[in-house]
Structures are given as C-alpha cells and as structure tokens.
Amino acid sequence: MTRDSPDDDTASDDAVADGGERSDSPPAPQTDGAGHAGGYDGTTGGEPVHGREIETRQKYPNNRLFTWLDDRLELNHEILGKAFPEDKYGSFLLGEIALFSFIFLALTGSFLGLMYEPVASEVTYEGNAAEWAGQEVPGAFASVLTITYDTPFGMFLRMAHHWAAYIFIAAIALHMFRVFFSGAYRNPHEPNWFVGSVLLLLALAEGFFGYALPLDGFSKAATTIGFNMTGAVPVIGEWLQALAFGGAFPSQVGQVIPHMYFLHVFLFPALLVGIIGLHMMILMRQKHTEHAPSSRGGDRTPAADDDSFVVGSPLFPQQFLLSVVVLLLTAATISFLAALFPVQRIAAIGLDSPSSPSPDWFFMWVFGSLKMIPAELSLAGTTIVLGGWAEFIGGILIPMVIIGVMIVWPLIDNTDEPQHFTVDPLDRPAQTALGVGAIMLTIVLSIDGMRGTFSEVIGAPSSTLYPYLVLMTFAIPLLFTVRVYVWLTRRQRRLGRPTGPGVSLPYSATAVRWLDRGLTVLALGFLAVGIELVTGSATLASSFTGLPVIEQLFWLARVFAGLLLLLPVPPVYLALALVLMGLALGVAPAFAKPASRSTRL
Structure with a gap:
C-alpha cells in the first residue's frame, strides 16, 4: 500500500489509540533489490543503474497452470528460476x-x-x-x-x-x-x-x-x-x-x-x-558461461563487463x-x-570377418593410429623390429597422449581471474590454430584407418599408400596450424588488438602466398582421391547409385573430408578447385575402373 491510502491513516490512528506513538518519519524508500532507490515497482525499472534503465518486466508472464502449481507446490524457487543464457547461435x-x-x-x-x-x-x-x-x-x-x-x-x-x-x-x-x-x-x-x-x-x-x-x-x-x-x-x-x-x-x-x-x-x-x-x-x-556482451542482441545488461548475473531465460x-x-x-x-x-x-x-575390417567412425582415428605404426620399420637400410610394441605405440600410447593433452588443457591455458564470458575464436590465434591442427590430425588418422578401402578402390597396394599417409599425418596438421595462426595474428594486428600469448612466427607475404598454394595443391590432391573413390567403381550412374544408401553416404562423407582441407584457402583458389572438381566429375566416368569395393564399409 502507498502512503496516500486511507487504510494507512486508519491503521495509524488505531495504533495511536492503543497507546502507540505516531511516527511522522517518511517510509523507507523502495529499492530494486540491489539497493537502488527511486520508486522501484518491480515492473518497469526505476533509478538508472550504470547509466541504463533495468528492464525487470517479465517477457513471458506466468501462465495459469504454473500459477496454480506454484500456489500449491511452491515451484518458483531458486533452481527453477536459474537463468540459462541467451544463445542466438544454438x-x-x-x-x-x-x-x-x-x-x-x-x-x-x-x-x-x-x-x-x-x-x-x-x-x-x-x-x-x-x-x-x-x-x-x-x-x-x-x-x-x-x-x-x-x-x-x-x-x-x-x-x-x-x-x-x-x-x-x-x-x-x-x-x-x-x-x-x-x-x-x-x-x-x-x-x-x-x-x-x-x-x-x-x-x-x-x-x-x-x-x-x-x-x-x-x-x-x-x-x-x-x-x-x-x-x-x-x-x-x-x-x-x-x-x-x-x-x-x-x-x-x-x-x-x-x-x-x-x-x-x-x-x-x-x-x-x-x-x-x-x-x-x-x-x-x-x-x-554466456556469450560476450558484444555478441548479444540488443542492450540487455546494466554494464557490458558486469558478470554478476546471467542474461537469459529461467529454467x-x-x-x-x-x-x-x-x-x-x-x-x-x-x-x-x-x-x-x-x-x-x-x-x-x-x-x-570382412577382408578389410574397420571400426565405427568415432574409433577410426584410433584405428588409423594403430595402422600407422608397422611391426617393422626400414630406416636408411636398417630394419627396426617393433613387434608387439607397434600395437602399444599406435593403438594405446599415441591416443593416450592426444586424449591426455585434451583433458589437462585447462591447466595449460587458464587465467587467475574467473572468466564468465565466452571468447571469439578469431581473437585467440594460438588456441584456435592448435584446435584446427588437432581436427586435421583426427581427419588424417581417420583416412589412414580407411587405407584398406582406399587401396581396393584405387587399385594401388596398401604399401604404396603408406608413405604418403605418413607424410600427410605430419605435414597437414602442422601446415594448417601455422596457416591459421598466421592468418589470425595478421587479423589481430590489422584491428590493433593484442595477439595474446603464443610464439611470434616470422613470416612474409610471399611465404603466406606459397603456403596457401601448397595447401591448395594438397586439397586438390585429396579432392582427386575423393572423386576416384566415387567414380572408381565403374561409373557414377551404374555403380555409385547402385550402392545401398548408407554406403553412398559414407562415400560422400569421405569426399567431404577432402573438401574440409579447403577451408583456410583463399576464395580464388577455392573457386579454381570447384571448377576442376566439376571438370573431373565430367570426365572421370570415361576412365573408370572395374567395380571393386571392400566387403564392409
């Protein structure tokens, strides 16, 4: 009730009649729950905070069912009211x-x-x-x-x-x-x-x-x-x-x-x-964790750097x-x-058992790592026999190192101050470059896990493909890590922002152009392999469409893995690659090999 209500005056007179004393002091000012006065009524704000009006009116009022349940079960408590941050990206x-x-x-x-x-x-x-x-x-x-x-x-x-x-x-x-x-x-x-x-x-x-x-x-x-x-x-x-x-x-x-x-x-x-x-x-x-204030839709917070609350919807x-x-x-x-x-x-x-066994896609990179380490290595005319150690190194040790780095990464890259907002990946050159390199390593190891399928479709022995796959395993993740890091650090410097912690790599515009060209040639090579995988079993019309639908999806997924290599390439090279892809798809059926595919994909 307000001070001007007649009920308040009557109540005050009754209090005096009972022996109490009338208090002429004004009532305590209403606040917005954070100590800010100004006639806060819980609906349309009140006194400005940090130079802005707080919008406290609920966007979605409680419906009758919720009100009925709340009156009986007291649903409107802290857990159900926990805010989930707004997420325009999903x-x-x-x-x-x-x-x-x-x-x-x-x-x-x-x-x-x-x-x-x-x-x-x-x-x-x-x-x-x-x-x-x-x-x-x-x-x-x-x-x-x-x-x-x-x-x-x-x-x-x-x-x-x-x-x-x-x-x-x-x-x-x-x-x-x-x-x-x-x-x-x-x-x-x-x-x-x-x-x-x-x-x-x-x-x-x-x-x-x-x-x-x-x-x-x-x-x-x-x-x-x-x-x-x-x-x-x-x-x-x-x-x-x-x-x-x-x-x-x-x-x-x-x-x-x-x-x-x-x-x-x-x-x-x-x-x-x-x-x-x-x-x-x-x-x-x-x-x-919520998106940084700069990425939110509209001005929804009292202060851009205020992380004392979450802007979003209740549970x-x-x-x-x-x-x-x-x-x-x-x-x-x-x-x-x-x-x-x-x-x-x-x-x-x-x-x-199939002639070329392969696991499901989520274990393909482990299988590729296992096949990457042979039982015998020939280096400079010297044969190194690994025996059972090959399975341990390729199937256990290498995956454990990769998984171990993933688990302890927050201990490597962290801050002393609490961080409640996400960061734009483009503003983190070193971390984003390492993440892209890890993804490319997973893709290349997965390709090596499908080496048996590659060799049967292409018609080349598995031993012939092995040295190229080993080179890919080391070269592709490294090249993409360096390229993404160089690209993002140049962007940060162009925008006048700090590049953050990391190694300052010396480079020139000429070196970057040659790196782009090398990645383009590499991507086109993978694209050619992908086209060969699709068209190598006779023709697109007679063989690819004759496969079961799920196997068609697997073939296309492998071609898409090659297309992923084109991501950091400049648009002009990407356009050239797409043109060459169209030409290859047009002439490939004329040079198709007889039907040949693995027992199981």
Whole structure:
C-alpha cells in the first residue's frame, strides 16, 4: 500500500489509540533489490543503474497452470528460476542433444537387453531371415537376428539404438569443440571440462563394449583388435584383458560375451548416469558461461563487463519448453535415420570377418593410429623390429597422449581471474590454430584407418599408400596450424588488438602466398582421391547409385573430408578447385575402373 491510502491513516490512528506513538518519519524508500532507490515497482525499472534503465518486466508472464502449481507446490524457487543464457547461435543446446540421445539410448537399450541372449553356444535359428533359417549359429547371433527380423519394431528400435549412439558421441564431441574454441573451459569451469572429458571416454568405451554382442563377423574382428591392443600394454596387459574382457577372445568367447554384456548394459550406463548427473550438478552450482556482451542482441545488461548475473531465460517455464522442442527434434531425427538409413545389417554381415575390417567412425582415428605404426620399420637400410610394441605405440600410447593433452588443457591455458564470458575464436590465434591442427590430425588418422578401402578402390597396394599417409599425418596438421595462426595474428594486428600469448612466427607475404598454394595443391590432391573413390567403381550412374544408401553416404562423407582441407584457402583458389572438381566429375566416368569395393564399409 502507498502512503496516500486511507487504510494507512486508519491503521495509524488505531495504533495511536492503543497507546502507540505516531511516527511522522517518511517510509523507507523502495529499492530494486540491489539497493537502488527511486520508486522501484518491480515492473518497469526505476533509478538508472550504470547509466541504463533495468528492464525487470517479465517477457513471458506466468501462465495459469504454473500459477496454480506454484500456489500449491511452491515451484518458483531458486533452481527453477536459474537463468540459462541467451544463445542466438544454438550452440549451447549441444549438451541437451547429448542428454536426450542418452535417454533414447537407455530406452532402446532396455528393450534390446530384455530380448538379447548373451550366449555363444550353437543354436538352430528358425526365423524370417531366409539365409540363416535352419542353420546352427551362436546364440547371441541368433537372438540379434530374432530381434531384427522376427520381433515387431525390432529392427527400428535396434537401428534407433545405433543412431542414438552416433548422435550421443557426436553431440558430446561438438559440445567440447564449442567449449574449447570459445574458451569456456577457463577458471572457474575447469571441473566441468574434466567431467566432460571423462564422459566422452565413457561413451567411447560403452560403444566399444557393444561391438562384441551381436557376435557377427564385424563384431569378432573389432573385438579381436581391441583385445590384442589391450594385451600390448606392458606389464599390466594380461590383467587389463581379464578386467575388460573376462577371458581370452575368441577362444573363450563363452566367457567374454556375458562379461561384455554386463559392462555394456549395466556398469557403464550406471557410470554414465552418475557422470551426467555430476556434470549437471556442477553446471547448476556454477554460473553458466554466456556469450560476450558484444555478441548479444540488443542492450540487455546494466554494464557490458558486469558478470554478476546471467542474461537469459529461467529454467521454468521458458527454458523447459525450449528443451521439450529440442527433445522432440532429437527424437524425430533419430526416428528418421533409423527408419530410412539402417546400419549394421546383421544378416548381410554374417559370421565371417570382412577382408578389410574397420571400426565405427568415432574409433577410426584410433584405428588409423594403430595402422600407422608397422611391426617393422626400414630406416636408411636398417630394419627396426617393433613387434608387439607397434600395437602399444599406435593403438594405446599415441591416443593416450592426444586424449591426455585434451583433458589437462585447462591447466595449460587458464587465467587467475574467473572468466564468465565466452571468447571469439578469431581473437585467440594460438588456441584456435592448435584446435584446427588437432581436427586435421583426427581427419588424417581417420583416412589412414580407411587405407584398406582406399587401396581396393584405387587399385594401388596398401604399401604404396603408406608413405604418403605418413607424410600427410605430419605435414597437414602442422601446415594448417601455422596457416591459421598466421592468418589470425595478421587479423589481430590489422584491428590493433593484442595477439595474446603464443610464439611470434616470422613470416612474409610471399611465404603466406606459397603456403596457401601448397595447401591448395594438397586439397586438390585429396579432392582427386575423393572423386576416384566415387567414380572408381565403374561409373557414377551404374555403380555409385547402385550402392545401398548408407554406403553412398559414407562415400560422400569421405569426399567431404577432402573438401574440409579447403577451408583456410583463399576464395580464388577455392573457386579454381570447384571448377576442376566439376571438370573431373565430367570426365572421370570415361576412365573408370572395374567395380571393386571392400566387403564392409
């Protein structure tokens, strides 16, 4: 009530009549919650703060349902009112996509786990898969055939499980890329970077332990590779094999399958739930990282450098409704992919291992690193025999070094003062250049992991491709790191901004031009290889279109990997590359080779 209300005067007179004293002092001034006076009424601001009016009127008033529930359950408390920062790019939603993908993994995995039989003993399959009907097959293989071809919606749910796993890992990786390039891992957000890194590793391990469960040819080949890599670890290799596999593979497959079933269905999902919960708890406890004030839409804050609050929407109901939309879009995407793009067609894979085995895309870079280190090295006429050390160096040591640097990176690049705003990647030359170099290293190692497919399609022996792939592994990441660093430091100097910590590289305009030309030639070479991959199996019309849809996507993805090399190239070279690509696509069918492709992509 205001001072001019007659009820106030009546109340004052009653107080005097009861023996009290009338106070003529004015009432305490109203404030805006931060100590600023000026008749603050909670709707349209009041006294200017930092030279601006605070807009406190809610953009979305509480609806009747929320008000009804709030009156009874007191919903409007601190957690539901936690602000989520505004994000005009949508990159902050990658974490939610990963969370919702995990939910679909749990739902579909529960169905598959109830139907699956983790046994390796021979049984007679009697179902709708005609090529296996009446044959003696392992029990695990037969149960997956039954789920896929004999159970209503079984194939759809199995494909949804696969695609949800792909999206789950991809969303985590993209989320970490966003955090890295925007500098959102710095003080005080290092704990969540560490937790997120563990989450990514657990997701990869969960995917690997699901490999062996169908017990088809692909599963046996992938599990054998993983078993041998684990045994290559010095001193503790056999102990790790027993811990991870529960026995020797494939000789003790009857022990390995139930062991990996337990890890895949019970232990690792429980660990993932705990890590995801810890990740979200830290997120709720800390102030959420938000975009820098310069990138926001409009003037939404009292001061551009004020990080005492978050500009955004409350968890409920605004962010909750947005999350529901993301959940439905994630479900629609997984359902669409599961229905139209089936993967892991177990009846077609069979029980025989493929001639050129290769893992799923998220392990391809590890497989490439494994193949990069041969058992014997010939240097200057001297042969160096590595033996089992080759598997340890390529499959364990190199990936561990890469992953280790990723985990401890916040300890390498950090600040003493808390940082609550993201940073433009273009303003961080050294960090952005290293990130681009790491991405290119992953791409090149993945290409080496597909060396068998390359050699079969191109018609060149794998030994012929090996030295070029080794050169690519060292040259491409280094060239792109240097080029991006030079480009960004020149941009910073042109804008009159500090280049930040890092090594000052001497360079000239001529050197930069030659570096651009070298990268262009390199990119065109990869582009030619990509075109050969597409057209090397007869012609575009007769062979490429005759492949299953999912294999067409894999071919195009490999061509796209070559196109990624064109990103830092100036526009004139990019235009030239596209023209040459068009010419190559026009004349390539005339020089196409006979059909030849690997057993499995």
